[in-house]
Amino acid sequence: MATLHYIFYLWILFASEYVQSSGKGCAPGQNKGAQDPSCPSSGGGSSGATTAATAETTTAVPTRQYSSSEQMASFIVDTFTSSTATYNNLIFPRKNFNDTILVDIGFSLIAITDFDEVAGTLEVIGILTITWYDELVDDSYSSSVHGPFTEIAIPNGFLWKPPVSLFNSASAIEPVGDTSNYVRMYRIDDSNDPYNRHGKMEWRPGVITKTGCTVDVAYFPFDRQTCNITFTHWGFTDKQVKFEPSASSLDLTDYSPSDEWSIEQSRLVEETVDGGSFVKIEITLERKPTYYLVNFFLPILILGILTALVFILPLESGERVGYSVTGFLTFAVYLTLIAEGMPRTSEPMAILSYYLMSMVVVSAAATIITVFTLRIFLKEENDPIPACIVYFIAGLNCLICTKEEDDDDETPLLGPDAVELQTTRVGSAKARRSRIEVESIASDDHPDNKYDVDWKLVASTLDIFSLVAIMAGSVAIAIVFLVPLAAQM
Known part of the structure; x- marks a missing residue:
């Protein structure tokens, strides 16, 4: 019996200390004043000053609070699914329908999957971050019933969402997102906030965009391409729903670099056209030219030198015509390969195409001169020379x-x-x-x-003259066409 009295006495002491120390129900051992400003800290004025300083430094980052699963489930039922639910996802989420909903759109680029210069399309994978304020979503909230939670994830099928669609899609124009996505709602309970008792909605749908892009290959492979990914909302004017992107460029935190393209710059621009609000994402891509330098430019320069060296071959060898024709066909093959990777446009054409075409003409001229030289070399000695x-x-x-x-x-x-x-x-x-x-x-x-x-001297002199002329022509053509390309590096 004495033992029971002792235990009861300890319990009374513990309870009284708990009440005196917390005042508002702080648990023993809780870090008073640091985690919950409502819990007074034990001590004198110095600790009170510490509490005020801590509260001031943590106001910028609100503490996340969650209710029990039953309370949060009750909020979903009371707000969205019960027969007495106050929220309807078909209703404009404002009590005053004359208000304008400002929608913040950000774009996080994940990867550039394809850039088809011939078709003029750019395909990327990214994540949209769409943020807006919903005035009606918090109407059914009661702290006594639903607990003190500050955020909750809600299936997007229950909510009103701005109908964001890809405007310049190269396939189909459809609203972004999927019914399986969730929207995160942040409750705002601050009388000084203009959006007090609103829900800050954050929706992050993943998108795979395939958009049209005007391709300029004039300086291929040192070219830069600027493509646009434009989003808009259907069914609303800019007086009802207006885009206001807070970010000025793409978010490249999770970006996987492309093997062919590097991102030179990007920007987000809001435009209003014919009463509609648009967000245009401009991406400037710069091609990585190493592959083309090794596989196109270097072989073409070498072939230009080899074309001139045909005139060094002895005329008696009989290999000159075959050598010249082979060089001509090689240039033609390279011209075909480059043409296959270019858009079917005449304005502008790639400088590389003009360079290759010029080298084809030089190679054809070398072949004609070779045939003509052999004709002269094989003339009879008795034939008079003019x-x-x-x-x-x-x-x-x-x-x-x-x-x-x-x-x-x-x-x-x-x-x-x-x-x-x-x-x-x-x-x-x-x-x-x-x-x-x-x-x-x-x-x-x-x-x-x-x-x-004699005729043999005429043929050998023509060889030397042709060697110098073809070599000089190849160098001149390379300077005319390749120097502007080199200036783009």
Whole structure:
């Protein structure tokens, strides 16, 4: 019996200390003043000052509170599902229908799954963050029945939601989100807040957007593409529902970088068109050019050099025509490969396409010159060479100067009189020729081909001239077309 009295006495002491220390029902051992401002801290004025300072620093981040499962279930039933429920998701969530609901939209980019330049479409995966204030969702709340919870997740089928749709969709224009998504409601219980007794609704639906995009490949593969992802709401004007994005750019926290594209910049812009409110997300993408430099530019430059080297091959080898045609077909194949990855537009066309087309023309010219050179090389030695070609080839090979020096050291050729005198002394059959015949013979002794120019020399000179011309043309074309591309790096 004494033991029972002792236990009862300890219980009385414990209860009295509990009441004196808490005043408003604080549990023993609770961190008074830090977790709950309603719990007074034990001690003097210094601890009171500490409590005030702590409350001031924690007002920016409200403490999350949750009721019991029965109380939160009761809130859902009383607000949405019971026969006496006060909330209707078909009703504009304002008591005054003249009010404007401001909707904050943010976009968190997850990945760029596809960018089809030919079709002009951009496909991305992202998460929309849609926030608005609902005035009717908190009407049935009672702290005594539903507890002191500050937030709750509600199936979005129970709630009114702004009908956000992808405006410039390349497939179908449908509202975003799914009935399986939940909307998180944050209760606002602050008399100083203009949205007191409202519910702050936050909805984060995942989206896969496929939108049209105007592609500019003029500086491919150093190009930058700017694409728009535009959202709007159907059925409401900007006087009823208006977008006001608080973020100025994309959220890239969870972004998985693309292997082909890098995001140069992004921005969110609100626009009002024909009484409708739109949010336009502009994404500027910059192509990573390493793949194209290795697989396109470097081979094309090498092929341009190889095209000129065809004129170094010996003419007797018989491989020149096959070599030239192979180079021409290689340029044609590269032109086809690049054309397959470009939009079917004429304005603008890629500078790389112009460069490749120019190199195809150069390769075709080299093939034609090669065939023409072989034709000259295989001519008969007795075929006369036109005088203009003789002087041109002799001038290029400096034969004119060397021939004149040789003529100064040798005895001059016999003139017409000397020939007549000599033929008379010999008394041969030539002596019977007239003076006119002798003069014609003398003129034949000075043919136009006095520089010993033959067809093989003409062919070899044409080879050297073509080698220099094709090489210089390839370099000039590369400078004209590739320097503007290099300036974009």
